[in-house]
Amino acid sequence: MITNETLKALVIVLAVVQFVALLWVLIRGRGMGPVLVVNLLFGAIALIFAGPQIPREIELARMGAIDKLIEFKATLWSLFELVALIASAIAFRGGLSAKTVAWIGFAGNFALSVLAALFALTFEFKCCGYL
Secondary structure: OOOHHHHHHHHHHHHHHHHHHHHHHHHHOOOOHHHHHHHHHHHHHHHHHHHHHHHHHHHHHHHOOOOOHHHHHHHHHHHHHHHHHHHHHHHOOOOHHHHHHHHHHHHHHHHHHHHHHHHHHHOOOOOOOOO
């Protein structure tokens, strides 16, 4: 079982890793490689955690138990991460539109990581599952 302190540390580390990758790209100015690597890692991790919940959400939707878009959070999160992951993989080959989508994916992940870190520093997590 993950403790509250471990979860807080993990959330903060994720935000710091993204911030360092962003600074590296902005200061060094030699391409967006670190951002793409972070996108690939975060996308893979998100798909590992959220992916297995997609069949359950689809089954609940078929039964009529889900009627709000927010209740598809694992599916939506997986779709967002999959698009960012694919765009990042393509961006390594230099496609401008893929780089744009990869930056949008990075920005979305970074914003959510910062919000999660602020939440972790403000509140106590009561469980160990993802939100």
